[in-house]
Amino acid sequence: xxxxxxxxxxxxxxxxxxxxxxxxxxxxxxxVVLAPDPSAPVVGISVLYDVGxxxxxEGRTGFAHLFEHLMFQGSANLEKLExxxxxxxxxxxxxxxTHLDYTNYFEALPxxxxxxxxxxxxxxxxxxxxxxxxxxxxxxxxxxxxRVNVLNRPYGGFPWLVLPPVLFDTFPNAHNGYGGFxxxxxxxxxxAAAFFxxxxxxxxxxxxxxxxxxxxxxxxxxxxxxxxIRRRKKPVRPDFAEPELSQQRREVVTDALAPMPAxxxxxxxxxxxxxxxxxxxxxxxxxxxxxxxxxxxxRSLVQAQRLVIDVGAxxxxxxxxxxxxxxxxxxxxxxxxxxxxxxxxxxxxxAELDRVATLGTEPGELDRVRTKLAATVFRExxxxxxxxxEFAKFELLFGNAALILELPGLLxxxxxxxxxxxxxxxxxxxxxxVELIPGASR
Amino acid sequence: xxxxxxATRHRVAKQLPVPGLTKPARPKRITTAERVLDSxxxxxxxxxxxxxMVEVRLRVPFLSGKAHHLTRSTLLSDTVLTxxxxxxxxxxxxxxxxxxxxxxxxxxxxxxxLSASAISARLPALLAIMADVLTSASYPGGEVxxxxxxxxxxxxxxxxxxxxxxxxxxxxxxxxNHPYGTSLPDISDVEDTTxxxxxxxxxxxxxxxxxxxxxxxxxxxxxxxDTVAKALSGWTGNQVHIKALSAPVPSRGPLVLLDRPxxxxxxxxxxxxxxxxxxPGYPALQLANLAFGxxxxxxxxxxxxxxxxxxxxxxxxxxxxxxxxTFSASADxxxxxxxxxxxxxxxxxxxxxxxxxxxAELELVRQYAIGTxxxxxxxxxxxxxxxxxxxGGGLSVEWLAExxxxxxAVTIADVAEASAKFLAPSKIVxxxxxDAAQVAGPLSGILDVEVTSGTA
Numbered sequence: 051x052x053x054x055x056x057x058x059x060x061x062x063x064x065x066x067x068x069x070x071x072x073x074x075x076x077x078x079x080x081x082v083v084l085a086p087d088p089s090a091p092v093v094g095i096s097v098l099y100d101v102g103x104x105x106x107x108e109g110r111t112g113f114a115h116l117f118e119h120l121m122f123q124g125s126a127n128l129e130k131l132e133x134x135x136x137x138x139x140x141x142x143x144x145x146x147x148t149h150l151d152y153t154n155y156f157e158a159l160p161x162x163x164x165x166x167x168x169x170x171x172x173x174x175x176x177x178x179x180x181x182x183x184x185x186x187x188x189x190x191x192x193x194x195x196x197r198v199n200v201l202n203r204p205y206g207g208f209p210w211l212v213l214p215p216v217l218f219d220t221f222p223n224a225h226n227g228y229g230g231f232x233x234x235x236x237x238x239x240x241x242a243a244a245f246f247x248x249x250x251x252x253x254x255x256x257x258x259x260x261x262x263x264x265x266x267x268x269x270x271x272x273x274x275x276x277x278x279i280r281r282r283k284k285p286v287r288p289d290f291a292e293p294e295l296s297q298q299r300r301e302v303v304t305d306a307l308a309p310m311p312a313x314x315x316x317x318x319x320x321x322x323x324x325x326x327x328x329x330x331x332x333x334x335x336x337x338x339x340x341x342x343x344x345x346x347x348x349r350s351l352v353q354a355q356r357l358v359i360d361v362g363a364x365x366x367x368x369x370x371x372x373x374x375x376x377x378x379x380x381x382x383x384x385x386x387x388x389x390x391x392x393x394x395x396x397x398x399x400x401a402e403l404d405r406v407a408t409l410g411t412e413p414g415e416l417d418r419v420r421t422k423l424a425a426t427v428f429r430e431x432x433x434x435x436x437x438x439x440e441f442a443k444f445e446l447l448f449g450n451a452a453l454i455l456e457l458p459g460l461l462x463x464x465x466x467x468x469x470x471x472x473x474x475x476x477x478x479x480x481x482x483x484v485e486l487i488p489g490a491s492r
Numbered sequence: 493x494x495x496x497x498x499a500t501r502h503r504v505a506k507q508l509p510v511p512g513l514t515k516p517a518r519p520k521r522i523t524t525a526e527r528v529l530d531s532x533x534x535x536x537x538x539x540x541x542x543x544x545m546v547e548v549r550l551r552v553p554f555l556s557g558k559a560h561h562l563t564r565s566t567l568l569s570d571t572v573l574t575x576x577x578x579x580x581x582x583x584x585x586x587x588x589x590x591x592x593x594x595x596x597x598x599x600x601x602x603x604x605x606l607s608a609s610a611i612s613a614r615l616p617a618l619l620a621i622m623a624d625v626l627t628s629a630s631y632p633g634g635e636v637x638x639x640x641x642x643x644x645x646x647x648x649x650x651x652x653x654x655x656x657x658x659x660x661x662x663x664x665x666x667x668x669n670h671p672y673g674t675s676l677p678d679i680s681d682v683e684d685t686t687x688x689x690x691x692x693x694x695x696x697x698x699x700x701x702x703x704x705x706x707x708x709x710x711x712x713x714x715x716x717x718d719t720v721a722k723a724l725s726g727w728t729g730n731q732v733h734i735k736a737l738s739a740p741v742p743s744r745g746p747l748v749l750l751d752r753p754x755x756x757x758x759x760x761x762x763x764x765x766x767x768x769x770x771x772p773g774y775p776a777l778q779l780a781n782l783a784f785g786x787x788x789x790x791x792x793x794x795x796x797x798x799x800x801x802x803x804x805x806x807x808x809x810x811x812x813x814x815x816x817x818t819f820s821a822s823a824d825x826x827x828x829x830x831x832x833x834x835x836x837x838x839x840x841x842x843x844x845x846x847x848x849x850x851x852a853e854l855e856l857v858r859q860y861a862i863g864t865x866x867x868x869x870x871x872x873x874x875x876x877x878x879x880x881x882x883x884g885g886g887l888s889v890e891w892l893a894e895x896x897x898x899x900x901a902v903t904i905a906d907v908a909e910a911s912a913k914f915l916a917p918s919k920i921v922x923x924x925x926x927d928a929a930q931v932a933g934p935l936s937g938i939l940d941v942e943v944t945s946g947t948a
Contacts (some may be wrong), residue, residue, distance in 0.1 A: 064945055067543045089542055090518030090870040129510045131798060135789045136510060139856040141863010160863050167512040190801025194757070198804050198824045202757045204652045261515065309652045310645065343573070344585035353581065359645045387645055418589035425592030425611055428543040432871045490652060
């Protein structure tokens with residue numbers, strides 16, 4: 051991996067923020083990252099488990115997400131509803147979310163609730179209280195979540211639910227991570243117990259605390275609350291790799307609620323774990339293509355040709371470019387008014403990719419996009435909760451919490467030739483296209 | 493340790509106590525530097541050097557009851573960054589990108605808000621770009637034509653979203669024939685809007701007197717005030733006189749059900765009057781709203797989500813606009829439980845407005861209100877937005893610290909009084925968007941219902 055040395059041009063524009071990071075590992079295998087910072091009297095606590103919807107079993111689509119809901123339903127020492135009440139009565143916020151490769155649980159709290167927050171996370175890592183009744187209740191809640199976000203709205207789940215089954219062939223990569231209603235309905239308490247036992251082992255998790263506490267005090271309290279949790283074997287993560295596509299795939303979905311067509315193109319991308327440099331070149335390419343009014347696709351498809359209402363290019367399932375292991379993807383999406391122009395939209399995207407591949411970047415373009423990405427990272431790190439989530443995520447996926455601080459330097463090492471090569475890799479043969487046909491009247 | 497050995501040690505742990513809270517940290521005072529420039533622009537700067545960034549919020553009052561105002565201001569917000577004397581659209585985006593910067597334009601009935609950020613060392617350059625936009629936005633004909641077309645499409649897309657349909661329906665009930673009643677222009681009106689009209693609107697309203705600029709970040713406030721004065725010295729003048737509007741008058745009456753055939757959920761929306769933030773009764777109403785449905789651990793959420801499983805994200809809130817404040821509540825519920833969900837909603841509104849909350853509930857909502865206020869101002873962006881909203885709404889920076897005290901003094905009786913006055917079912921207007929064939933009958937058993945076509 052290249053060394054994190056920022057380019058001279060950048061270091062003159064800004065200094066990167068520094069955060070003290072302390073690493074610790076408990077006897078039960080729990081990895082801990084501490085990022086003490088007394089600048090505001092708040093703390094962020096994040097626990098990330100190394101399991102996402104990519105790992106859920108066949109016949110149990112949506113289980114990783116349902117399980118995330120169940121983790122809030124009470125635990126060894128807490129009745130149902132108590133977790134929420136303890137956080138909120140401390141003046142704090144909580145949530146959790148399920149991703150392709152991990153699931154997170156987190157709180158932002160006034161610093162005087164630091165120990166309480168640790169206890170709440172430790173208690174459900176010890177033993178969530180999963181009952182028939184809670185399961186039935188949360189299956190209902192998850193079904194309403196899917197209805198409000200997917201079934202009852204136009205473009206619901208587009209493209210994150212419709213693109214993977216075309217771009218990928220194996221169940222882990224291709225299936226619907228929100229889950230089918232039948233699979234959700236079939237989920238049982240023993241399923242949950244087994245899922246917890248294998249994937250929620252302390253050795254399969256990272257805890258990160260950030261904010262207003264002292265490192266020694268943090269380690270002491272973490273040992274006290276998490277140290278007694280039973281050690282279990284870290285599950286072996288299977289290899290989810292799939293062979294490259296050999297020819298373009300194209301499918302059509304009908305959205306009965308949508309008033310206009312839309313398009314999603316998915317490309318396979320390099321493995322960020324194995325070759326981060328090449329992956330970051332693809333990230334810079336995505337920004338060059340669609341970030342802001344000066345980006346290539348905005349200029350060409352929106353402003354000059356007026357072919358589309360909007361267009362975007364992003365890495366990963368939900369737009370965070372560094373939250374997935376291999377295989378991940380680059381998405382290009384567009385909404386437009388005329389179904390007949392679909393192929394023109396695709397051709398216009400291809401023309402822009404080709405332009406980058408053959409002519410490279412414009413003077414200043416690469417620096418500008420790098421600076422914007424660095425600025426985005428800094429803004430993200432300003433919030434103590436985001437800081438704990440980001441450090442935990444980089445520790446879990448890349449074994450290096452500090453990687454996020456090294457990103458500006460790593461991005462500075464990506465060259466014009468790297469970005470051209472990244473564009474050249476996005477060939478029609480290696481992609482999947484999903485065309486959304488509107489079923490609603492305008 | 494082998495996994496087998498570990499398994500044998502698996503047992504139910506003895507009951508552990510939940511740790512109490514330690515002594516709360518004293519909230520840090522927010523020190524502002526402030527100046528009203530010769531132009532009448534009020535500038536407030538705060539040092540917050542957590543990351544090497546700066547956040548800028550420029551709030552320009554934009555409330556007007558004039559015909560076409562919503563359409564023109566919406567299109568203005570879509571095109572104000574598409575060209576100036578110095579820059580074309582791409583040039584502007586490139587210049588901002590080089591600063592690690594961005595400007596986004598927000599609009600509601602009360603104000604136009606330019607939200608910007610940049611690497612803090614580049615603040616002077618960011619201000620120079622903003623000055624250029626404020627004094628010489630040119631609304632190029634071609635850009636206006638393109639954005640006009642896109643706006644029409646975006647409005648069409650918005651009208652297909654059940655949440656938008658429901659919020660617009662509630663707006664028509666809460667603020668009929670008033671700028672607060674809708675945020676979506678008429679498509680035909682958009683099509684008739686010209687670049688000349690946008691330039692006129694900019695010239696009439698985008699003026700410094702009465703506007704507020706908030707800057708928070710890794711800066712030296714006193715120096716920043718000088719930088720702003722210099723950078724924005726060319727931005728001058730007063731807004732043209734706008735006829736003052738009175739607050740909207742909600743239209744009471746039956747529950748309005750907009751038919752959306754085949755809808756698998758019903759979007760329920762409720763609205764009512766509320767107190768302004770400066771009202772002595774406001775802290776109690778704030779806590780009453782939290783106890784009813786304004787947070788996860790509230791009665792309504794625990795009832796219709798965690799007990800009944802009718803919905804995913806029910807939530808109530810208080811919103812503060814220039815002419816007054818409102819209460820609103822929303823839940824998207826499965827079609828088949830629409831009527832029971834309404835029953836539970838009315839039950840919880842009735843219960844909180846006729847019976848006192850418990851001591852434990854009061855402490856829960858009080859701590860939540862105080863704690864989340866601290867969290868919301870713990871970042872540069874959060875503090876900048878909070879200050880812009882507070883000061884723009886006529887309150888002072890001190891309001892934050894004083895409000896902690898006021899929240900601390902609220903009693904159960906205060907909450908009961910506020911609830912009875914504002915949350916009682918008889919004070920609430922209700923709308924629903926759903927499949928009338930399935931839900932009109934059951935709903936009519938509970939409230940008077942007026943069914944209308946969903947395309948309104």
